Amino acid sequence: MTKKKSFLEFVSDTRFIHILLSIILGFLVGAIFLVIMGISVGGAYGRLLSSVTGVKGFSYVVVYAIPYIVVGLSVAFSFKTGVFNIGAEGQFVVGSMAAAVVGILGGALPKPLLIPLCFLAAMAAGAIWGIIVGFLKTRWGINEVLSMIMFNWIAFYLSNFIAGIPAIHSDGTAEATKNVSANASTLLSKDFINSMGLCPTANWGILVAIAMTILVWFIIEKTTLGYELKAVGYNKFAAEYGGIHVNRSILTALAISGALAGLGGALQLMGMGGRISVFSSQEGFGFAGIVVALIGCSNPFGVLIAGIFYGALMYGGSKLNLVGAPTQLVNVIVGTVVFFIAISVIFENLKRIQRRAPKTQAPANTEKEADKT
Secondary structure (H helix, E strand, O other): OOOOOOHHHHHHHOHHHHHHHHHHHHHHHHHHHHHHOOOOHHHHHHHHHHHOOHHHHHHHHHHHHHHHHHHHHHHHHHHHOOOOOOOHHHHHHHHHHHHHHHHHHOOOOOHHHHHHHHHHHHHHHHHHHHHHHHHHHHHHOOOHHHHHHHHHHHHHHHHHHHHOOOOOEOOOOOOEEOOOOHHHOOEOOHHHHHHHOOOOOOEOHHHHHHHHHHHHHHHHHHOHHHHHHHHHHHOHHHHHHOOOOHHHHHHHHHHHHHHHHHHHHHHHHHHHHOOOEOOOOOOOHHHHHHHHHHHOOOOHHHHHHHHHHHHHHHHHHOOHHHHOOOOOHHHHHHHHHHHHHHHHHHHHHHHHHHHHOOOOOOOOOHHHHHHHO
16 A cells, blocks of 8 residues: 655655746745845846747747757757766857858758758767767767867867858958858748747747657657667666667767757757857857756756746846846856756655665564563
8 A cells, every 4th residue: 555645745756846946946046136236126027027928029039949949958868868968069069060061152052952951961060079979988988078078179169260261251350150041041031020020030940949859759758769778878787788789879879969969059050140150168058958958857848848948038138137137147047946956856866765775674572572482
């Protein structure tokens, strides 16, 4: 007979409630900072909310959310398969540059051909970036976290180098690439944007993000490949004993994860950026993907919602200065949310360990035993 859970036990065992409470606590901490600075909490949060509502405001949120969703899927996929893909930043960068090169040099190609080519180039570049790290791990046992961090910087400087090539560099004085061809753009038509009252950068990249969400869910939950990758993530030794090729699974996981991050870079370029500037610092899309994956519990559909939430924070946060609040407040909220999510994960793991620990029996009553003898 199973013991009925109390309300507190139910709360502690429900991952969604952990996330929701973490978000609430994040906004509470943000409110405390606003009070300390002498800024109206209602005014700041009211401005944040009003910025992301309405047709135009929400269209901005969706545009901001597109790369976060896809990169979040990349990180979530790697989490599910037991690999911590901290290299999504570098994969995002090489993916966006690959799409830019194709979109610039192949500008004469028709739109139905050029856009898929840009996507494929970005996914291939991201996948290769992930496979290289996977090969270093499986062949020589090099820690993937360290090599991914180094490859993030390699991607950073490689992108700057390619941006300086005469055929790619802007013809003007801007330190950036040329704009990709209009045939490589995913922007909606101006007539449609004006008729619907959308933001000027509204594009159909969100459809790609939704399609990738469904595809990642299908791979993880409904295919033999997904079962093998999850088995390696849970316990690679047991998976190997069961006949699963562990090294091949790691390479496959990093290739798919890298391809998703690269696609995120292409969607950002073709739907919003139009060109790639010479970087002075890392943009942070890959690291934001880690946050989105954590908030979304590494569930593909959870990542979709978390990406929209993160996009709302990023766009709404950029408008906080209109009421005298610092835009960095959003970073405080996000950091607090991640902090509390991390704490909840620690307590969940401790509880699992406690449940698995063998229960000790109470010592026998020595007096009664003596009487029996």
